[in-house]
Amino acid sequence: MKLGIKRGVGPAGLTRLACLLAVLTAVGLLPWLSGKDPALSVLRARSAEQEPTEEALDAVRRDLGLDAGPLSLLGNWASDLLRGDFGTSWVSGTDVLPSVTAGLQVSLGLMGAALVVAALVGVALVAPVLVRGRGTAGTYAAMLAAVPEFLLATVALLVCGVWLGWLPTSGWAGPEYMVLPALALGVPAGGLLGRLVADALPAVLDERWVELWRGAGVSRSLIAGAALKRVLPPLVPQFGMAAVGLTGGTVAVETVFAVPGIGRTALGAAKSQDLPLLQASVLALLVLGLVTGALAALLRRRLLGPALRDAGLALPPTRPVRTPAAVPLTLFTVLAVTIGWGLLRDPYAVNTTARLSAPSWAHPLGTDGLGRDVLARLGHGAASTVGTAAAVCLLSLLVGLALGFLPGVAAGASDIANALPPVIVGILVAATAGPGADGAALAVALISWPPLAAHAAALVQEVRASAFLTAQRAIGASPSWILTRHVLPSVAAPVARHALLRLPGIALALASLGFLGLGAQPPAPEWGLLLDESRAYVERAPWAALAPAVALALLAGLAVSTAAYAQGRRAPRGAKKKEAPVGV
Template structure:
């Protein structure tokens, strides 16, 4: 694939997204003039004269295509237009929000890197096999729940840090921790999962025998592990900015994500277009930086010779880990399925856990255990379907790196909230629309991982030997390339299953996903957020369930792949061994 294919795909996807954003007021089926009038003055009567005045002022009578063309023409001259609601220039608002989000992104990414180093250190220095389910559980912690708990504990109860606003460095601590902990768990798990394969290579044993200092070996191992994972670091960095809308909302942080959400709700089209354009530009820049860092890590010799790192193989897990996690989830879900999730008892509101209500009750007196059990199917089932679809798309696009890279840059720069708004505008809010929105933007990390592994497997010496002995391309693809790529990418997809569930939950949190009274786990978190200080068990139940789901997904995949690797070794061992 020529380099120009990536640029062409990127431009086409960019134009498609901006066109969809420009048509959003008309896709919703609502009168844009009515929405803008209510945003400007909620008390003003929506008379025909008032609506006609708004249409004339905004040029709505010209139609959506004319407005989109005018905006594109002004954009070429550096003008993002004027806000439909406030009447001020859009550019200063976008720049201000982007600066805030960049500061928050930098702080959160620093927290993520520190946490990832703590998770990787035992594997790198002490020879432990993996960070295990702990990292996956951290990756599955909901950002908005962490933000709420941090606000209550550190801000309200202890009074250590401010709880809202953006007036100094101390204001970014709590939001950065809430965003950085899940990202650090994800990055630490990816690196720790790849390290054992490198540490088992022959050169490590030779270096140890030669007396090379362990620190030099650790640095060399990291240099071999990081290149395939650098794109993931870049995507996580962008995700910290674009996907932080709930956290920015909880802490009243005036970031670009919160600006875009507010503009979408008020249908302030120029401000929404400018915010989305800023997010896309940030995604393109971070993608280019990640590609540059990866090339520098590979070095000129590997890059110019077409050589790369060997594909990593998954580590093994003890069978007791997935069995224990699966048993806990099964018991909780099965017990909850025996109860009524919709029975309301206002006399038993926010009661503590007891024998009659093992996990307590929520704000309406409904049994939390019952809602947890009945919410497993819509939560896990929908996330699993999205995860499988993302995996299939990623494996297909892994062999089309030019197309995948261009589309991934655009898709990864869009947070689920923005895509959810666009989908909900056309199809209405609901579980199906939320699933489609998450599916549209969940494949880029997997596709980048698959593309990097495909490149490295194709450049390996054993494939050169296979071609030399006359192996057909189909044989090489099905017997060598796909098995080497599919296993780690499938494990990566399982690792992202709880994250996908949380993305669906965040859309429900913002009113774009599952609707009340559905017992969906993300909706349970949202409903319990208002009284988390009085009844923390209502929020902890779905949060712990998501964490157990993460541990089960990762440890189960590790155990399955470890069993498969053991069978291959046994099959290929000489007779009598």
């Protein structure tokens, strides 16, 4: 999430436009960037009996315009787009626009219901803080916000749909079909909104004006309303990013519950290489994200008003919730023991006679559909996932540090990166290079650097304004000396800690791509892929799905508790003001 890089009128605007054009160019050139010849796939989709001769394939290429160069391909796509022509599906041969419009209507309905759920969850988390002025709502909100949508959707389907039979588990035939998807999509968003407000409210309620109002006999409800009005404007951009995140979450939720929305349409088009449908779907998701961000910025300006618009009305420093060291240590120990135990076993050994076996001493977490040991696959999958996440984290750190010295450029690029959830980038990368672990890592790395860049930019600004650097310049220190001996060391250490605390979140993002089939491919024992494979037999062998689900939940809990513990330890020592609010 953005941490508040000040937008620049010049460099930021130009960078924002350049990045947007780059994304649109990548979408327009998907048929050329994929490096594959789709003529054979299109020919088989149109006529399975026709012999794929070179003449027939050439005719398909001419019909699709694939025999032209990249510039002609991009120009034709852009000109058709301006005329309202989104192309023709390579698979069905029908116009793309009706499919995209129908999918977008379903997704907007689902997102609207999810926003209602998010608002209700946020109100439930914030109400105790408004009543008592204190509370631990921020902790519970952080836990809810850290749960990935695909994991919550799988658990909701398993418990409420399969075991209890309360609600339908697939389709889109009535209001009851919307309940579970809306809950899976809205609860994490509500946790994030509730956390932001609950963390900021105690410091606002301690401001001098609140004490004066209480002394004057102003009612508690009026004070609560004024405190919320004081809190909301600086947090509206974060609310906008939460809404943007829903566009990425819809892909996973629609896939789990077989909802015919735009996210599931985009994922299906990527897997079938129906590139015109994929182009239109991704473009719709991108526009949806950009419009949401623009509406959030407009709402913030209206809430601030012209008098306070330039000041920004920054919030006072939040009070970190103290978390005992035993919480993250316990979670880490449980994960480490499980992973270590699994590493001692063979994750690829197939035993068809032991298919879907229940947990036993021979197989402590049971077996999957091929008789492979779930514990072994869980352990080996964690090793590869954490290693990939560490590499992505390091790359994001380097990019964030570099862009921290170019705040204008970073601000513009961050706006576009924040409008593209990992799932959307993963779909684009998979359409270009094919699904795989490397493509998933690239997709997460492309959009994981903005928080680190914002943190680095804030620290650079603070260090450059400090008195000791003025003294260094006065005694004749060179700019390179000041940069390498003072500025960079002061910035690198806090940002590196920030990046380390984001490691579990990056691992969860990689798992989400694996769950959607955009990451590691079978038979790799990746956690998201394990959860996806187990859905086929979740009614017969729920333990195969519960094992990776619990592991992912523990990883999310570790991310939250470690961040809370780190913030709690900084507070007594008078931590720097610009230390980043991690885990947002």
